[in-house]
Amino acid sequence: MLADKEETSESAALSARGFEAFYAEQVRAVTGLAYALTGSWPAAEDLAQEAFARAYRDWRRVGAFHRPDSWVRTVTVNLATSRWRRITAEGRALARLDRRHRDVVEPLDPDGEAFWRAVRRLPRRQAQAAALRYAEDRSLAAIAEIMGCAEGTAKAHLHAARTRLAELLHVGGPR
Amino acid sequence: MTDPLDALGARAGAQLRQRTDAIDTDEHGALAGVRRRAARPSGAVTAAAVLLLVFSVVGVAWLVRVDGAGPVDAGRDGRTVLGAGADDGWESVAGDAFRSTEGVGTVRGVEVAEGTVVAVGGDAGNGHDGTVRPSVWRSADGREWERVDADRIDDGGEAFAAAAALMTDVTVVVREGGPRLVAVGHATFLSDRRVPLAWVSDDLGASWALVEPGDVAGRLEAVGASRAGIVAVGSAEAEDGAVGASWVSSDGERWERATPAGLADTDLLISIAAAGERYTATAIVGGEEPALWTSSDGRSWQPARVRDRPAGRLFLSRVTAADDGGFLAVGAVEPPGGTGADGLVLRSGNGRTWRQAADPVGAIPGDGVQRLHDITADDDGLVAVGVDDGDPVVWEARDGRAWEVAARGDGLLAESGPDATAAMNRLLRVPAGLLAIGSVTEPPEHLDRAVAWLRPAGERTAGRMPPPDPTGLRLVASSDTQLTIADVDAAIAESFDLDELSGGDPAFRLARRGNAIVFYGTGGDTYVVDPDGPEQPRKLGDSTYFLPSADDDRVWLVDGAAGSSAENRLREVTVDGEETVGSRDVPGGAIPTGAVSGGIVLSTAEGLDVWDPAADDVVARLPGGQFVAAGGSLLAWCENPCATLHATAIGSGDTGLPSDVDDRVLEAPDGAGEWVPHRGEFAPDGRHLAVALTAAADPFASPGTDYGLAVIDVTSGDVRVLDEAGVPPGPFAWSPDGRWLFAPTAGGGVLVHDTERDRTDVRALELRTVHGLATVE
Numbered sequence: 001m002l003a004d005k006e007e008t009s010e011s012a013a014l015s016a017r018g019f020e021a022f023y024a025e026q027v028r029a030v031t032g033l034a035y036a037l038t039g040s041w042p043a044a045e046d047l048a049q050e051a052f053a054r055a056y057r058d059w060r061r062v063g064a065f066h067r068p069d070s071w072v073r074t075v076t077v078n079l080a081t082s083r084w085r086r087i088t089a090e091g092r093a094l095a096r097l098d099r100r101h102r103d104v105v106e107p108l109d110p111d112g113e114a115f116w117r118a119v120r121r122l123p124r125r126q127a128q129a130a131a132l133r134y135a136e137d138r139s140l141a142a143i144a145e146i147m148g149c150a151e152g153t154a155k156a157h158l159h160a161a162r163t164r165l166a167e168l169l170h171v172g173g174p175r
Numbered sequence: 176m177t178d179p180l181d182a183l184g185a186r187a188g189a190q191l192r193q194r195t196d197a198i199d200t201d202e203h204g205a206l207a208g209v210r211r212r213a214a215r216p217s218g219a220v221t222a223a224a225v226l227l228l229v230f231s232v233v234g235v236a237w238l239v240r241v242d243g244a245g246p247v248d249a250g251r252d253g254r255t256v257l258g259a260g261a262d263d264g265w266e267s268v269a270g271d272a273f274r275s276t277e278g279v280g281t282v283r284g285v286e287v288a289e290g291t292v293v294a295v296g297g298d299a300g301n302g303h304d305g306t307v308r309p310s311v312w313r314s315a316d317g318r319e320w321e322r323v324d325a326d327r328i329d330d331g332g333e334a335f336a337a338a339a340a341l342m343t344d345v346t347v348v349v350r351e352g353g354p355r356l357v358a359v360g361h362a363t364f365l366s367d368r369r370v371p372l373a374w375v376s377d378d379l380g381a382s383w384a385l386v387e388p389g390d391v392a393g394r395l396e397a398v399g400a401s402r403a404g405i406v407a408v409g410s411a412e413a414e415d416g417a418v419g420a421s422w423v424s425s426d427g428e429r430w431e432r433a434t435p436a437g438l439a440d441t442d443l444l445i446s447i448a449a450a451g452e453r454y455t456a457t458a459i460v461g462g463e464e465p466a467l468w469t470s471s472d473g474r475s476w477q478p479a480r481v482r483d484r485p486a487g488r489l490f491l492s493r494v495t496a497a498d499d500g501g502f503l504a505v506g507a508v509e510p511p512g513g514t515g516a517d518g519l520v521l522r523s524g525n526g527r528t529w530r531q532a533a534d535p536v537g538a539i540p541g542d543g544v545q546r547l548h549d550i551t552a553d554d555d556g557l558v559a560v561g562v563d564d565g566d567p568v569v570w571e572a573r574d575g576r577a578w579e580v581a582a583r584g585d586g587l588l589a590e591s592g593p594d595a596t597a598a599m600n601r602l603l604r605v606p607a608g609l610l611a612i613g614s615v616t617e618p619p620e621h622l623d624r625a626v627a628w629l630r631p632a633g634e635r636t637a638g639r640m641p642p643p644d645p646t647g648l649r650l651v652a653s654s655d656t657q658l659t660i661a662d663v664d665a666a667i668a669e670s671f672d673l674d675e676l677s678g679g680d681p682a683f684r685l686a687r688r689g690n691a692i693v694f695y696g697t698g699g700d701t702y703v704v705d706p707d708g709p710e711q712p713r714k715l716g717d718s719t720y721f722l723p724s725a726d727d728d729r730v731w732l733v734d735g736a737a738g739s740s741a742e743n744r745l746r747e748v749t750v751d752g753e754e755t756v757g758s759r760d761v762p763g764g765a766i767p768t769g770a771v772s773g774g775i776v777l778s779t780a781e782g783l784d785v786w787d788p789a790a791d792d793v794v795a796r797l798p799g800g801q802f803v804a805a806g807g808s809l810l811a812w813c814e815n816p817c818a819t820l821h822a823t824a825i826g827s828g829d830t831g832l833p834s835d836v837d838d839r840v841l842e843a844p845d846g847a848g849e850w851v852p853h854r855g856e857f858a859p860d861g862r863h864l865a866v867a868l869t870a871a872a873d874p875f876a877s878p879g880t881d882y883g884l885a886v887i888d889v890t891s892g893d894v895r896v897l898d899e900a901g902v903p904p905g906p907f908a909w910s911p912d913g914r915w916l917f918a919p920t921a922g923g924g925v926l927v928h929d930t931e932r933d934r935t936d937v938r939a940l941e942l943r944t945v946h947g948l949a950t951v952e
Contacts, residue, residue: 023206032195039367045205052209106197107416108190115187121366134184135191162180171179 297341317605388430401449406473408444524664525647685947769805773826806857
């Protein structure tokens with residue numbers, strides 16, 4: 001996990017360097033987060049683009065946030081867990097037929113794919129908490145900030161997610 | 176000790192990060208795409224824009240026009256707008272019809288059945304986690320729309336209550352008792368499991384019954400119907416992920432998952448079109464494999480070939496049936512090593528071989544990244560819609576090849592302000608004109624919502640002749656120096672300079688033999704060439720000239736003094752060079768002029784002999800005869816003058832003649848002069864004979880240059896004159912199945928006669944000088 005101090009200095013640097021640097025540094029992880037929640041690279045890219053477009057549209061404000069990277073993740077996980085958003089993102093991807101991630105992104109191993117498939121079977125808030133935890137290795141405080149809830153609430157979502165994931169994946173439950 | 180779930184999650188997370196670390200953060204201008212998406216349309220109107228559709232606050236359509244022409248008003252945000260009602264362009268229609276109560280709807284497919292326009296898609300209530308339901312909208316003209324009540328659409332009830340279910344495409348099936356609409360789609364559960372679904376409607380879309388095409392996890396993206404049946408395509412879940420799949424049905428109610436023959440390398444089929452009894456689909460595939468696949472039955476699929484395939488990756492988003500019975504496909508190509516994408520339009524007569532439909536090749540005008548999403552034909556040529564540099568764009572090609580931007584908008588203004596983006600995705604001819612369906616993404620939630628545009632029809636739609644059936648054939652034509660291969664249906668020709676071609680005037684210059692083309696080459700030698708690789712002919716053997724054998728894949732190589740009676744020898748070889756009849760001396764004083772299954776037709780001083788080279792025996796003798804044509808067991812010949820034509824059975828083989836007729840005698844029709852010797856061609860099935868006629872009876876004809884063309888039904892004896900005086904006296908070429916006849920016209924086109932429908936069209940295929948002509952599939 002990133003220590004809070006490291007996260008703070010990182011975010012300050014991000015704000016200072018402007019949108020382009022912010023995009024370059026964050027787009028991979030945000031796309032991965034979207035993939036964890038959608039299971040589709042084209043849809044993940046579309047959602048990540050949408051999230052960054054919203055950040056860019058209001059960059060003067062978003063760029064001044066303490067954690068613009070958290071903000072873009074908040075948008076991403078909310079978009080990615082909307083089934084409607086997912087369907088329309090897939091529709092756009094079909095029209096656009098953008099395969100570049102398919103061509104450049106090696107498929108996950110079966111265990112990895114099964115894990116994220118199980119995450120996507122969770123209720124929306126649990127899935128968000130689990131994705132942030134395992135895809136991003138985020139601390140509980142960071143998860144709470146991105147999900148826009150109290151740390152205790154995030155902890156409850158994560159606990160419920162881990163309990164259900166253990167059942168779905170037939171592994172030892174959380175302690 | 177590490178928690179096993181955390182250990183599993185850590186590994187899954189590490190894998191995901193490893194994969195995403197490999198992503199090029201600005202591949203193909205992704206950052207620029209983000210900026211465009213963010214910036215549109217609040218920035219200035221694109222200078223090149225001609226037309227832009229906008230919604231006003233009260234939902235009234237406005238047309239934005241920035242070239243200054245036409246009546247103008249001041250629009251919102253300082254834009255210049257052209258008031259709605261202009262009849263020379265596109266106007267927004269549908270208004271709020273595609274909105275659900277909460278404002279979200281998507282249209283994926285649209286079709287016309289008996290004048291009713293039916294659009295299918297999904298509806299998501301408030302667009303958040305509300306359940307997505309299949310939705311249908313109907314219109315009598317494409318202009319005024321109404322939503323079909325949800326309780327008239329079977330959505331599966333409890334079985335799919337927790338799933339997101341939507342319709343992705345719709346087609347119309349013509350049958351006795353009225354048309355049936357067949358829609359396909361799928362339901363997606365929270366677990367990611369997808370179930371393919373289909374619906375049927377027998378009341379023009381007013382109500383829909385749900386069908387589940389089988390117990391296979393997968394999705395359906397498109398459906399097409401031909402005379403042979405209904406085919407739906409999409410993907411099915413397999414052990415190692417999704418694989419492209421097709422389902423077939425005769426009625427839309429009972430579906431069978433086809434064995435995925437030929438689709439193993441595809442991930443998803445996204446579009447299908449049917450023409451005649453052939454299907455073509457676009458597929459998403461990895462790597463550089465073809466993006467087009469074709470099938471004659473919807474079950475077994477083969478990759479199609481793009482003959483002038485541009486370098487780079489093809490992204491073909493849609494394939495449609497063309498007016499001429501062929502296919503059109505649109506999409507984009509991403510050049511290798513470059514950024515962005517260029518629009519791409521492909522055309523095919525048979526679905527198997529494709530060519531670009533743009534002059535110059537590859538030229539689709541635009542400012543930046545172009546992607547074409549759909550294409551159709553209207554009275555003025557081809558129309559395509561898509562996106563250029565983030566703007567919805569309409570392209571037109573009046574001649575089917577020279578593309579220009581016809582309309583362009585940098586987005587749609589949504590009710591709540593200028594922060595909206597738009598795309599045009601589907602295009603269809605409807606009773607009121609040309610209909611485009613797309614989506615607008617609007618704030619504050621940026622959820623896609625379906626919208627429609629209409630370009631009102633002119634009066635030109637009346638009295639259109641139905642399109643001819645596709646031939647599915649290519650013509651191969653030779654001049655003294657060039658071999659030209661032309662896709663008949665796509666009207667595209669490509670020429671190759673071949674040093675091996677030769678001038679001269681042999682009996683046969685060019686012939687299809689099996690799947691190969693045999694031609695008369697330099698020094699009289701005979702060459703064979705693969706029509707799919709015409710640059711590399713190979714010599715079949717030394718000869719003075721060749722004759723097509725009665726067997727389809729063989730030729731006789733005649734070696735001697737062409738046109739003379741001295742020392743002629745001949746042997747028969749296959750197109751692979753295998754000798755099937757060894758060298759034989761031709762009887763003295765005779766010139767081989769044709770071949771039938773009973774032997775070689777020899778021209779002698781007395782007339783025609785049919786000589787069996789194996790037995791060295793003359794099996795038939797036609798005193799005073801002149802050779803016209805030979806094919807199978809039939810010989811066409813005439814006496815001098817050639818006013819009376821004989822079609823005579825030789826030997827015991829099957830012919831097109833009735834069993835009680837050995838010799839069909841045919842007089843030249845009234846108004847024509849004479850049959851022309853050496854200018855006939857039997858269809859491969861022996862049923863028809865094409866023969867040139869002189870126009871000597873026409874006092875205004877130019878002797879020696881004006882000829883007619885007649886098709887003789889050998890079975891019935893009927894003579895059909897196709898062209899009185901517009902066809903040079905050969906060469907002619909029949910399709911391998913004997914249905915189609917091709918003949919270059921004096922005007923530079925190609926006459927195409929369909930014996931099945933008794934229909935003749937002239938196609939604009941420029942073959943220039945034609946000495947030899949043949950067809951290949």
